[in-house]
Amino acid sequence: MISILVFVVGICVGSFLNVAIFRVNESRSVIKGRSKCRIFEEPISAKDLIPVLSFFILRGKCRKCKNVISWQYPIVEFVTGILFLIFFLKFGQELFTLIRDWIFISFLIVIFVYDLKYMYILDRFTIPAMIVAIIFNLWLGAIPAESLITGAIVLGGFFYLQFVISNGAWVGGGDVRMGALMGLMLGLNQGLVALFLAYLLGAVIGVILLMMKRVKRKAPIAFGTFMAIGTAVIIFFGDAPLQWYLGLFV
Ligand SMILES: [Zn+2]
Incomplete structure (x- = not known):
């Protein structure tokens, strides 16, 4: 019921x-x-x-x-x-974890749909989401503060580097903020797994679309959609995907 x-x-x-x-x-x-x-x-x-x-x-x-x-x-x-x-x-x-996850997911859905439709990751979505992520995660304390900060710096910095190197051709400022958001939602370790998942998904979908001839090779990909999915998947599964992956080598 x-x-x-x-x-x-x-x-x-x-x-x-x-x-x-x-x-x-x-x-x-x-x-x-x-x-x-x-x-x-x-x-x-x-x-x-x-x-x-x-x-x-x-x-x-x-x-x-x-x-x-x-x-x-x-x-x-x-x-x-x-x-x-x-x-x-x-x-x-765990009521408060559930509420946090519902709020995170809501932001991710908006970011996903907006990027898919308009090819933009808006600050109007990512910045409030970052503030909410910091407040909830510090309050709940499940992820150490250092992990949140380094996660935001490493993931945001990863896209910022690409932004600087390519002079804004490969990624936009929205991707930098989205990377930082992933770090603030998930912390460093899970954030990196989510990023990896986003690239994996992007590659798989990209190949499928190419084979279906739906996109030309140079067509821009709304990468924010994959980052949103990767983040949502890791919020749900936590450490399980990484454990499974590492388990393959033991
Ligand atoms: Zn009408």
């Missing part, structure tokens, strides 16, 4: 994340004002704003103007619900 409640709460959070992504891109307030139809600027009635369900009831089209609503909305809502649920099932015993 409580699992269903958590799932529904997650879906509603996902709905809010969609609004945040959309409105930040349009430079509007995330909290103030009602949701409007993109085309006619008419307010959308409450019965058409039910997360996930409305999309299917309306068959993906605006009730008034019949314009297509993006699949992003139900997908983000559903995935957020699922992630809230699986984190609850794993970490439900």
Whole structure:
């Protein structure tokens, strides 16, 4: 019963994340004002704003103007619900860790979707996320402060070096902040594992897309999406992937 409640709460959070992504891109307030139809600027009635369900009831089209609503909305809502649920099932015993993870995941979802859609990692997302990460991790104390600081410096510095060497051609300032954020969320060791995972995932997806001829070789890759996934995976699995990997050599 409580699992269903958590799932529904997650879906509603996902709905809010969609609004945040959309409105930040349009430079509007995330909290103030009602949701409007993109085309006619008419307010959308409450019965058409039910997360996930409305999309299917309306068959993906605006009730008034019949314009297509993006699949992003139900997908983000559903995935957020699922992630809230699986984190609850794993970490439900430790309430504050669970709340921290839900907040971290919410930031990562926004960063993921925004980078996928617009190819930017915005400071408006990474900087509040860094502040939240510092506060929560210092308060909970599971990761030593030195690990958080060195993690931020090493991972942020890794991208900063690339930024300096390439004169901003390989990576952007957003990647530097995202690297630092990974360090502040995970600490040094797990942060490095998450970074490795991001590169692994980027390589695999890159090869698949090349084989499907979806991208040209020089096409820029939204690397923030992979960093967000790598971070989320390590938040969930902790040390397990590294233990498994090291175990291969024993
Ligand atoms: Zn409309």
